Amino acid sequence: MAKQNSTPKVVTKKHIARLERERRQTRLIVGIAVAGILVVVSLLVYGYLKLNVLQLREPVAEVNGVKITTGEWQERVKFQRAQMINVYNQYSFYQQNFGFDYSQQMQQIEGTLLSPDTLGQQVLDQMIDEILIRQEAEKRGITVSAEEVEASIQENFNFFPDGTPTPTTTPTEISFPTLTGQQMTLSPLTATPTEVLTSTPAPTATLDPAVTATATATAAPNTPTPVPQPATATSTPYTLEGFQTEYETMLEGFKTYNISEKTIRSVYEVQILREKLLDELTKDVPRTEEQVWARHILVEREVEAKEAYKLLQQGFDFAQLARTSSKDTGSGANGGDLGWFGRGAMVPEFEKTSFNLEVGEISEPVQSQFGYHIIQVLGHQEVPLNDSQYQQKKETELTNWLTNERAKGTITTFDTWKEVVPMEPVLQVQQQ
Structure with a gap:
């Protein structure tokens, strides 16, 4: 057999230069690809942070230096929607089982739930009022303890550790005027x-x-508080364990929509503050x-x-x-x-x-x-005035006070909230 030629290949400078160019091009392509991936990832991360972190920290309103963040407001909107749906379901329960006609009230709730701007504005106004109430309560030394909040929650669930209170009837004085001679003359008929x-x-x-x-x-509306879903038409007393089970069930339902227990308890707290401030502001209002x-x-x-x-x-x-x-x-x-x-x-x-x-x-x-x-x-x-009339008179006084506080305070709202009004939870309307 003939011997194969094993002469080594000669690498020229031209060949080396070409290889170097190819390596540089490869590195450039890889670098561009990596940079592109990093840009895409960065945009995705920024979008996530913008939607779930940064945007939630942006204010929708500022009341005398106190900010209401988008996240706080969105949580309250979802809470309010859940409350309205709960009330709607209660109306539906009584209508289906006892023949009451709540069609008008149910239609009104449906309309509000389908109008995000209306509901969003209502919640924002309510939160502004709550800050004004908290600020005035702090000035006056009015506080609410954790025990008071817990008692209010228990009462809302119809759980009374010391026994169900017995309602009492307060007689209402009715005044019948005695006409003067002048009045008899003016109106003889x-x-x-x-x-x-x-x-x-x-x-x-x-x-x-x-x-x-x-x-x-025109009266300042009461801050809504969580209402447990009714299972029967009448309330049935139950044990502490039963209450805790119902309460935990409610919390789990709210957590589905990222509504925290802290937010729920703060709603109860400000409601108690409101009642205490109402009594303080109207202590000299005549009956x-x-x-x-x-x-x-x-x-x-x-x-x-x-x-x-x-x-x-x-x-x-x-x-x-x-x-x-x-x-x-x-x-x-x-x-x-x-x-x-x-x-x-x-x-x-x-x-x-x-x-x-x-x-x-x-x-x-x-x-x-x-x-x-x-x-x-x-x-x-x-x-x-009877109790109902007197309460209405007090509510009017509080409404007037809030109007004045809004007028003299420094309150700024930002319309950006209109772009991010939550639409959940969603009302599930049962076909009758």
Whole structure:
């Protein structure tokens, strides 16, 4: 056999240079690929941090230097949604099992849950009020202990370690006025005022159309507290172990939506603070209400009002003129008599004039959204309030206080919250 040529390959400088270029190109490609991967990973990490950490720390509002973070607000929105769904399910339970009609209330809850901006704003306003309450409570040395929070939670679950309290009935004093001779002369057709002494008289044409709603809607709403899901129509006493089981079940349900026990307990805490501050702010509020008994003539045009006023000044009978000229036919048929009413029952222009008039005095024409009124006051008196009326009066005082605190405080809100309103938990509507 012939011998194979084993001459070694000669590596030239040109070959070495080419290999070096290839290695540099390979390193460049690998470097670019690694850099690209790092950029993608960095973007993913930043996106995660932005969504789950940084964004949650961004403020949605600041109240006198105290920030409400996106995370805190989102948690409360989810908590509020859970509460509303719980109430919805309670309505559904009673409607299906006992025949009550809660369709309107259930539709209202559905509408609110489907309106994220509305619910988000409500929760934000509530949290702002809570900070104002906490700040004022701190100034006044009002505190809430952990024991008070625990007792409130137990009560909310209808668990009473010392036995179920027995409700007591408190009699309500009702005042029936004795008419003076002047009042009998001014209103001879009515032996007693046409309205029993209550704080919410039946509406007539001169009543503010929104007065009934205003009386409740303007009061500061109570902070919602967790309500256990009902299993039966009536509450059944149970043991400490039973309560703890129910409570843990509730917590597990909230944890599904990242709602912490700390948040739930803080809701109870601020509710107790609110009640204590309410009592402190209203400790000097009297348990009476000033009421006025008045009658009026309502006409459409100012010239008619001036003519009617002129006739009254000449001695024309007020009741007779009301029956023939007032476009408020409801009271007109009764000589213009509106009965007794308190503050907030009538439109502002009417109320201001009525409470400033002396008994027997007739006002000049007063313009309101309904037309022109001529008002005569038949009586003034202070009326004792029942528990419900007194509580409403206190709530109104707190509402006014919060309005003033908002006006004089430094409160900033950021509209960025509208982009991140939680839509869970979701209401599961059962088909009937």
